[in-house]
Amino acid sequence: MTYDLIVIGSGPGGFDCAVEAAEYGLKVALVEKDFLGGTCLNRGCIPTKLWLGATSAIDELHNQAKMKVASGEVNIDFAALQGRVQKHLVGTRKAMAMQLKKLGIDLVEGFGKLSGEGKVDVETEDGTVTLEYKNLVIASGSKPIFFPGLEPDGDCVLDSNMFLSMETMPTSLIVVGAGFIGLEMAQVAHRFGAKVTVIDAMDRVAPLEDPEVSKALRSTFKRWKWDVQLEKRVSGVKTVDGKAVLTFDTRDKIEADAVLVAVGRGPVTSDMGLEEAGVTLEFNKIAVDETLQAAPNIYAIGDVNGIIQLAHAAAHQAHYVAARIAGKIDGDYASGPVPSVLYGAPEVMRVGLLENEAFLMDHENCETSRAQMAANPMAQAHAATQGFVKVVWSSGKVVGVTAVGHDVSRLTTPATMIVQQGWTKDDVYGTIFPHPSLDESLLQALKAEKKSV
């Protein structure tokens, strides 16, 4: 039998693609070498959110205690939390497997490798199985990458996968890499009382964000007494006598119970027979055309194509590819604005263009407007008033929104719709935002006086 579609990888991209294609009536096989759900579910977004959710009372209590409104203590049983995470993952994978079964999708467990025209060899536990396809979707995702000398040893030097599998939370933690992954995990360690050090080679934390967002985050970390070391190069990390020892290029050393290396993620493309099948790799990423095709009838979606490393982007690409293969749509892929979120407290959200990006595109007609979180009653209610919302306008239309502060993730979906629709000032009065709500901080920023960049 030849499958209409074989999907390699069952993360948010691959799983959704398989499901939607099957819903269109296609015969589908889904190849997964590890756990159903991929990195996002098993070793990424979801476990981190379960950690943040479980510890949110600590942060809420802390804020109210600072105002002398609350006292007490919240203790989290880390082993119990890890048990709950596992139970959630097992349950979710089970539900996913049932959905596959219901839709008649064949789940083939093993490492998939392209093995000639229209063929995939899967190394299963019972030996190699050869599957045939009319269409192939590669959604093999990404994995942590390391600079030389920073490779995790699984003892005290950890990557994000190992960090999420720990049995105890370290009492001191060094995080190398001040991006979203490192910062979310550092924040959890902080809630557990760990002494946190964050190191980055760049001159600011969250270096992909608006510089004012980085500044706001850094000021929070300072209040938390984090040791944030910027513009620092790390030459090596290793476990010595049960401690992680980190050496800077200056030969200075620091140590902690654990080091988390979170300097980035790279596509999973090795040993998959990709180039032999006519797929082009660029810095390990699969190059795709405007229809997300890497070669005729071979598509690549999600982290592996290097467009953007976000689960919801992968799922959106999956929807396009499934519909395209089913013959339901034609034309090029267009994502629309893709939001990104740092969860925790404070949170960060961003969608569309940053101020500097908009300025580069449209020097003369670029403006910003903003609101401070301190003016919002919900931020006040949670005694977490730091931060701001910034709206970026180009020629009178909203082209970007970014925010940092308490619960600002909730601005993400409205802001995405607003950027997508290119709201003008007049549109702002067309929609009623609930009062009181944190959402009103976005409304205030939209209504505020615009200033030229």
Place this chain on the structure above:
Amino acid sequence: MTYDLIVIGSGPGGFDCAVEAAEYGLKVALVEKDFLGGTCLNRGCIPTKLWLGATSAIDELHNQAKMKVASGEVNIDFAALQGRVQKHLVGTRKAMAMQLKKLGIDLVEGFGKLSGEGKVDVETEDGTVTLEYKNLVIASGSKPIFFPGLEPDGDCVLDSNMFLSMETMPTSLIVVGAGFIGLEMAQVAHRFGAKVTVIDAMDRVAPLEDPEVSKALRSTFKRWKWDVQLEKRVSGVKTVDGKAVLTFDTRDKIEADAVLVAVGRGPVTSDMGLEEAGVTLEFNKIAVDETLQAAPNIYAIGDVNGIIQLAHAAAHQAHYVAARIAGKIDGDYASGPVPSVLYGAPEVMRVGLLENEAFLMDHENCETSRAQMAANPMAQAHAATQGFVKVVWSSGKVVGVTAVGHDVSRLTTPATMIVQQGWTKDDVYGTIFPHPSLDESLLQALKAEKKSV
């Protein structure tokens, strides 16, 4: 001097109207008999949200403790909380007063009464001042109403104003009226450990909401061991020997430390010289035409016109009236969908039509689709998985959304935009929702199979 505009009442409607009119360059006076900000700020939404925010750690801890992930305790110092509320209100009123000053708006403190063609008498501390206007906006708001025998005595029988001013939280509380006001306040008392009894004459709690929402709330209250008594009529409440004693029409009695009577709010229209000025009152509400005018050049906005008792609706009406008086817009007032929110945990949100309303309007083409909160990873992360999102469709377009569960207030703004734009199934794939997010519960409900009503 004749003012271009006099506004009576400085709640969310009146204040915004005054500010926006002044920004258009009009000369404005704002008349307020009590505190700047009106009920919402001083005796309503805002103090309640500060209470809910300050106590949210209790709820978060409780949920994680149930999963055996967390232990500990959170104690809230009620007196300190009340102090913080007052500080917030004073600060907000000060900021509002500064904004008025900056815009050249005259704040006239006292009771305003219409006193003849184009005149308002204000009874100030220094005697009566007569102001003249070209346009008048009445935004005098609403106040708690009572059935005979249920009038508050300020001792153990309280209305919502008195409840918010208490010096200690009662250890047992009876709430008469299971609407949003009563339920938010009962929830705070519950977090403080009070034994809660809720009584309503209707056959369900939150009787204005979707019946399934009422059912979900009741099931939560049952888990909390609340005594919910429905279809019960109360014949009287009074303070006896320092206890509140409530008598049913069956002559059965129950008692508690306090009774909160929250059976509704009615417009403030008494003794204002309204009818003499040509304004028509219907059941105490000011009748308005399609331009929100009650008489030539006399407008009524917010709770007092009885259209809908919500702060953000008042503010939206204010925007229209200010622009209209300034000659910037013409045509009738159109609100678009007005969302409503119950805060706390669980939360409830609703915008547009309920299922039964849509069915009445369009029998043949009314459908619903839904998602359970248990399927959402953020609900799982907060160990609060009860509830659902329901989307109501009419002839293939979204006409309503309602939800109950953890943090569902964050669905409100996106849902309002979706209802306003009348999304079809195809639109659902056009916008990228962040993953993971609670917002995805709305996305799942939008994508789910539709069923005829």
